[in-house]
Amino acid sequence: MASSDRLRASALRRTLGLVRPHLRGQRLLLAGGAGLLLLEVVWRVLEPWPTKLVVDAVSRSLGADLQDSGPPASLQLLLACALATITIIGFRAICNFGATVLFANGGSRVATQLRARLFAHVQTLSRTQHGASRSGDVVQRLVSDIGRLQEVAITAGMPLLVNVVTLLAMIGVLAWIDPVMAVVAAIAVVVFLLFSRTSTGKITAASRKTRRSEGDLASIAQETLAGMTLVQAYGMERERSRQFGGSNLKSLKDGVKARRLAAGLERRTDVLVGVSTAAVLFLGGWRVLDGAMTPGDLVIVLTYLKTAMKPLRDLAKYTGRIARATASGERVADLLDIEPEIVSPADPVAKWPVHGHVSLSGVRLAYEPGVPVLRGLDLTIRPGEHVAVVGPSGSGKSTVGALLLRLLDPDEGVVAVDGVDVRRVDLGWLRSQVALVQQEAVLFTGTIEENIRHGRPDACDEEVEEAARLARVTQFTDLLPDGLRTVVSERGGSLSGGQRQRVSLARAFLRAAPVLVLDEPTTGLDPDNVLLVTDAIRDLARGRTTVVITHDVETARQAERVIVVEHGCVTWQGPAAEAPLERVLDEDGQPAGDVRQDAGRDARQDATEPLRSAS
Structure with a gap:
C-alpha cells in the first residue's frame, strides 16, 4: 500500500x-x-x-x-x-x-x-x-x-x-x-x-x-x-x-x-x-x-x-x-492524545481538616531542559503564618505558588501540606483548600455576583454579599444601578484594575480556604486602590496560611516573615522589619515604591468610581 x-x-x-x-x-x-x-x-x-x-x-x-x-x-x-x-x-x-x-x-x-x-x-x-x-x-x-x-x-x-x-x-x-x-x-x-x-x-x-x-x-x-x-x-x-x-x-x-x-x-x-x-x-x-x-x-x-x-x-x-x-x-x-501531566492519584489519601502547614523540601524544577528555575529550594510556612516571598524577576517566586496549587509538579523534591505530599492528594480537593489571587484578576463574562460566586458555587446570596463587602467591592457596586448584578464585559474590561482585583479578592473571601496565595496582588494599582486592596488582604489573611508573592515593599512589610528567593533558592528569611527588601528589589531594577508612584501618576482613579463609561 x-x-x-x-x-x-x-x-x-x-x-x-x-x-x-x-x-x-x-x-x-x-x-x-x-x-x-x-x-x-x-x-x-x-x-x-x-x-x-x-x-x-x-x-x-x-x-x-x-x-x-x-x-x-x-x-x-x-x-x-x-x-x-x-x-x-x-x-x-x-x-x-x-x-x-x-x-x-x-x-x-x-x-x-x-x-x-x-x-x-x-x-x-x-x-x-x-x-x-x-x-x-x-x-x-x-x-x-x-x-x-x-x-x-x-x-x-x-x-x-x-x-x-x-x-x-x-x-x-x-x-x-x-x-x-x-x-x-x-x-x-x-x-x-x-x-x-x-x-x-x-x-x-x-x-x-x-x-x-x-x-x-x-x-x-x-x-x-x-x-x-x-x-x-x-x-x-x-x-x-x-x-x-x-x-x-x-x-x-x-x-x-x-x-x-x-x-x-x-x-x-x-x-x-x-x-x-x-x-x-x-x-x-x-x-x-x-x-x-x-x-x-x-x-x-x-x-x-x-x-x-x-x-x-x-x-x-x-x-x-x-x-x-x-x-x-x-x-x-x-x-x-495529549496525556495530562498532572492528575489525581489512583488511590488518594483520605481528606482531612487542613491546618495550613506548608513545606517545600529540596524542590528542583526546570521549564526547559538545562534552564532550572528552582535549585533545591527549601521552605517551611507554619499554619496561619503570613509570609511574603520576594526576589528579582525570574527567581522562581511565582513558581512557588503554582507548586502549592499543583499547577506544576517539581522535577525533584516534595511539596507538602500538613506533611502530606500534594501528589498523594485528590487534585480537585487540594485546590479547593487553596484560594488564589493573581496579579491580573481574571473575570468572566457575566455579572459581578456570578464572578464572585466562582469561589464557591453553592454559597448563598448572603455569603456572596458578605464576601463583596469584606473585599470592598460594594464600595463601587452600591453606586451602580444593578449593584452586584451589573454585567461585566469579556475579561472584566468594563471595570478598572482596582475594581477587578477587589472582585478577585471577594472570590477568595467566599472560598474561605485555609491556604491563601496572592501573586503580585497590588502591582499596577493606583495608591487609593492599593490601600483598599491591602486592607482587604489583611482581613482575608487573618487566621489563614498566607503566601504573598510581591515586588511591593509596603505589601511585604505587612507580612510576619519575609522569604527572599534568588536564583531558585532561599537566600534569606526572617522578620519583615529586618528584611533587606530595598537591596533585593533594587537588584530587579524596579523597586515597588517607584512602580506604585508611577501607577498613581499615570492611572489614578478614585476607589469608589463606578463602572467605566466604556461599558
Whole structure:
C-alpha cells in the first residue's frame, strides 16, 4: 500500500475511533435512520416498474411482438400505474425525510458530546502544556473541526453506507433482468474505485494542510484581538495584518487545492456515468432489436443505471467531504492524545481538616531542559503564618505558588501540606483548600455576583454579599444601578484594575480556604486602590496560611516573615522589619515604591468610581 493510502487509512481509523464511543448512545436514532434509508432503497427499486408496465403495454397495443406476454394498454392500467408511481415516490420522499431528520439529530448529539469531552480534556492539561499550544488553534479544533466530524459520522458516513447498499441492490436486479447490463454497471463501479483510490489520499493531505492553516489564522486573530491595546499603541497594525494576510493566503491556496481535487473526482465520475449510459443505450437498444429484452426492460435498465450511478456521484461528493473531515478528526485526536501531566492519584489519601502547614523540601524544577528555575529550594510556612516571598524577576517566586496549587509538579523534591505530599492528594480537593489571587484578576463574562460566586458555587446570596463587602467591592457596586448584578464585559474590561482585583479578592473571601496565595496582588494599582486592596488582604489573611508573592515593599512589610528567593533558592528569611527588601528589589531594577508612584501618576482613579463609561 502506498504511503498516502496508509496515512489515509490511519487518519480515518483514528477519526472513527473518536466518534465510535458516542455512537452507542444514539443507537435508536441511527438504527431508525438506517432502516428508513433501506426502505428508501426498496422504493427506488420499485419506482421504474410502473413505467415498464406502461411502455410494454403501449408497445403491445401498437402491435409490437414482445417476448413476454402481458396486458395491453387500457385506461385502468394507465391510471393504476400513475397512482402507483405517485405512491412509490411519496413513500420514498417520506423515508428520505425521516432518515435525514434522524441522522441530523444523531449527528448533532454526537458532535455535542465529543465537543464537551474535548473541552473537559483541555481543562485537565497543565499550565506547561497550555503554554506550548496556541489558544486560537485549540478553539478552532473545539468548534469547527468537531463540526466537520459530523460529516464523517453521520452526514456523509451513514448515507454513504446506504448508497453502497443501493448500488449493490441495483446491480443485483440488473443481473436478474439482463446480465450484460449488470456487467456494464459493475465495470463503471470498478473504474470509479480506481479514480477514488488515486484522489482521496491527495484530498486528505490537502485538507490537512488547510485545517492547519486555518488554525494558525485563528491563533493570529485571537492574539491580535487580545493584545489590541498594545498593537495600536506600538503601531503594529501593518505587521499583524501582514502575518494574518500570509496565513490567510496559505489557507486559501490549500483550500482551493483540496476543493479542486474533490471537484475533479466528481467531474470524472460524471463523465464515467455518461459513458456508462451511452454503453447501455447502445447495447440495450441492440438487445431489444434482437428480442432479448423488451422496451420496458430497457427503460428499467436505464432507470436503474441512473439510480445506481447516483451513489457513485454521492461517493465522489462524500469522498471529498470525508477526506476534509478526516483531517479535522486527526486534529481533534491529536489534542485528545495529549496525556495530562498532572492528575489525581489512583488511590488518594483520605481528606482531612487542613491546618495550613506548608513545606517545600529540596524542590528542583526546570521549564526547559538545562534552564532550572528552582535549585533545591527549601521552605517551611507554619499554619496561619503570613509570609511574603520576594526576589528579582525570574527567581522562581511565582513558581512557588503554582507548586502549592499543583499547577506544576517539581522535577525533584516534595511539596507538602500538613506533611502530606500534594501528589498523594485528590487534585480537585487540594485546590479547593487553596484560594488564589493573581496579579491580573481574571473575570468572566457575566455579572459581578456570578464572578464572585466562582469561589464557591453553592454559597448563598448572603455569603456572596458578605464576601463583596469584606473585599470592598460594594464600595463601587452600591453606586451602580444593578449593584452586584451589573454585567461585566469579556475579561472584566468594563471595570478598572482596582475594581477587578477587589472582585478577585471577594472570590477568595467566599472560598474561605485555609491556604491563601496572592501573586503580585497590588502591582499596577493606583495608591487609593492599593490601600483598599491591602486592607482587604489583611482581613482575608487573618487566621489563614498566607503566601504573598510581591515586588511591593509596603505589601511585604505587612507580612510576619519575609522569604527572599534568588536564583531558585532561599537566600534569606526572617522578620519583615529586618528584611533587606530595598537591596533585593533594587537588584530587579524596579523597586515597588517607584512602580506604585508611577501607577498613581499615570492611572489614578478614585476607589469608589463606578463602572467605566466604556461599558
